[in-house]
Amino acid sequence: MTYVVTDACVKCKYSDCVDVCPVDCFREGPNFLVIDPDECIDCTLCVAECPVEAIYAEDDVPVDMQDYISLNASLAKQWPIIIQKKDPLPDHEQWAGIHGKIDQIER
Numbered sequence: 001m002t003y004v005v006t007d008a009c010v011k012c013k014y015s016d017c018v019d020v021c022p023v024d025c026f027r028e029g030p031n032f033l034v035i036d037p038d039e040c041i042d043c044t045l046c047v048a049e050c051p052v053e054a055i056y057a058e059d060d061v062p063v064d065m066q067d068y069i070s071l072n073a074s075l076a077k078q079w080p081i082i083i084q085k086k087d088p089l090p091d092h093e094q095w096a097g098i099h100g101k102i103d104q105i106e107r
Contacts (some may be wrong), residue, residue: 001058002037003046006068008054009033010101012092017046017055019085028082029075030106031089036076052096067102075107 005017010032017033018026025039026046035046035055047055056062061069095101 001042002040002072003035003042003044003055004037004058004061004068004072005032005034006054006056006061006065007099007101008052008096009050010104011095011098012052012054012088013086014051014054014088014092015082015085016049016051018082020045020049024081024083025076026082027076027079029079032075032105033082034072034075034079037073038076071102071105078107 013031013033015026015033022043022045023039023041025036025041027034027036037058042057056065058069089095
């Protein structure tokens, strides 16, 4: 099993999770982070660090966010590793409570 970054991260890109990851499995896109399922060791450390609760165990991803499972896997192959916490996006507070943002992901 792996962990999956979902909708709440889109256009927010909090990276608190990156600092606690022992295997550097996070990948960074322009306005979203993903987890590389081939690198994730299921340690759960990232889940508690996410301020918007965007990270789920693969088996627990809500039904309406199932597309994020394959999206994390495919984007992880394209995006670079992020190993250090960065500031969230400038307008993160505006987007934090908005749902259904999959179409807002910049690739």
